[in-house]
Amino acid sequence: xxxxxxDNHESLRFFGKVSASVSHEIKNVFAVIxxxxxxxxxxxxMAEKGMPMDPERMKKVATSIQGQVxxxxxxxxxxxxxxxxxxxxxxxxxxxxxxxxxxxxxTRMADMKQMRLSVxxxxxxxxxxxxxxxxxxxxxxxxxxxxxMSSQATLAFSVAEGDDKATxxxxxxxxxxxxxxxxxxxxxxxxxxxxxxxxxxxxxxELSFKRTV
Amino acid sequence: MAExxxxxxxxxxxxxxxxxxxxxxxxxxxxxxxxEAAVSAIDDSDYDAIVLDLQMPDMNGIEMLKVIRQxxxxxxxxxxxxxxxxxxxxxxxxxxxxxxxxxxxxxxxxTDKIKKAQAKxxxxxxxxTEGKVKEILGSKGW
Numbered sequence: 001x002x003x004x005x006x007d008n009h010e011s012l013r014f015f016g017k018v019s020a021s022v023s024h025e026i027k028n029v030f031a032v033i034x035x036x037x038x039x040x041x042x043x044x045x046m047a048e049k050g051m052p053m054d055p056e057r058m059k060k061v062a063t064s065i066q067g068q069v070x071x072x073x074x075x076x077x078x079x080x081x082x083x084x085x086x087x088x089x090x091x092x093x094x095x096x097x098x099x100x101x102x103x104x105x106x107t108r109m110a111d112m113k114q115m116r117l118s119v120x121x122x123x124x125x126x127x128x129x130x131x132x133x134x135x136x137x138x139x140x141x142x143x144x145x146x147x148x149m150s151s152q153a154t155l156a157f158s159v160a161e162g163d164d165k166a167t168x169x170x171x172x173x174x175x176x177x178x179x180x181x182x183x184x185x186x187x188x189x190x191x192x193x194x195x196x197x198x199x200x201x202x203x204x205x206e207l208s209f210k211r212t213v
Numbered sequence: 214m215a216e217x218x219x220x221x222x223x224x225x226x227x228x229x230x231x232x233x234x235x236x237x238x239x240x241x242x243x244x245x246x247x248x249e250a251a252v253s254a255i256d257d258s259d260y261d262a263i264v265l266d267l268q269m270p271d272m273n274g275i276e277m278l279k280v281i282r283q284x285x286x287x288x289x290x291x292x293x294x295x296x297x298x299x300x301x302x303x304x305x306x307x308x309x310x311x312x313x314x315x316x317x318x319x320x321x322x323x324t325d326k327i328k329k330a331q332a333k334x335x336x337x338x339x340x341x342t343e344g345k346v347k348e349i350l351g352s353k354g355w
Contacts, residue, residue: 020296024268027295027316028224034317035230042237064226114270
């Protein structure tokens with residue numbers, strides 16, 4: 001397969017992975033709403049038969065449904081942002097916002113491995129980049145990092161600013177884990193005129209971009 | 214006789230609400246939100262049916278199914294999944310799951326399957342008992 005075809009295939013694979021994860025989460029949201037609505041129906045039937053209704057119980061169920069709707073809305077909004085990240089081949093983006101989106105889209109992947117993602121201190125850095133490829137790069141870096149981590153560990157994201165570059169830093173505080181890079185990640189970064197490398201001094205994984213002046 | 218059910222899922226709200234609905238229908242329901250709690254519950258008590266989520270963080274449903282079939286082969290397992298692919302369904306049935314349902318599940322359909330699980334388990338237990346009785350009678354030459 002030619003290089004550009006492989007890149008397209010990898011992009012599709014990434015999009016497919018995230019879509020599958022989102023659809024699974026939405027199914028879970030529907031499952032909770034289904035049971036909550038069903039429970040309201042059960043309690044109403046019981047009330048018709050003369051059993052007293054507990055208003056606090058009803059409120060709890062209603063709150064649960066509203067909470068799940070908000071959860072579902074958030075999931076769909078993030079998916080929509082990912083979908084629209086393909087609108088432009090290159091755009092000036094706020095790195096922090098993209099990191100937050102990538103973390104939101106990767107949270108289920110971390111949850112399934114019983115790990116956590118957190119966004120720490122982020123400098124207000126802007127870079128010109130393909131938003132979609134940046135999210136794909138972050139997702140790939142996250143996946144690599146999670147493979148190295150042990151259960152219950154937290155992967156932290158931060159954004160640092162230098163004179164001419166902005167860097168997204170992935171780290172696992174307090175675990176003594178050295179995050180590594182692989183060829184695929186390096187190639188993806190290079191395709192965006194960025195670099196991906198592991199910092200052997202502090203065990204972090206750094207994704208560096210030229211800053212917008 | 215009230216069906217005794219273990220519900221295993223990592224979504225707490227789903228677990229709480231579905232278990233409440235099942236209790237309203239007269240079932241005796243315990244819950245477990247992870248594999249460790251599930252294994253402990255299964256070792257502590259005898260269930261007519263285990264309703265198990267296919268995708269859980271610490272151990273996926275297929276792995277859990279294998280553990281249950283090995284340690285408690287008479288227990289009937291119904292798998293619940295957000296994505297009921299044909300391949301996953303076939304694998305589950307080959308590994309001995311009694312049934313396979315997609316979320317969100319219809320409670321009446323689930324209740325029917327649980328009743329069938331109880332009936333199936335009773336037949337298995339009766340056959341085993343019959344076998345043991347015949348063995349004892351045979352050993353005594355009766």
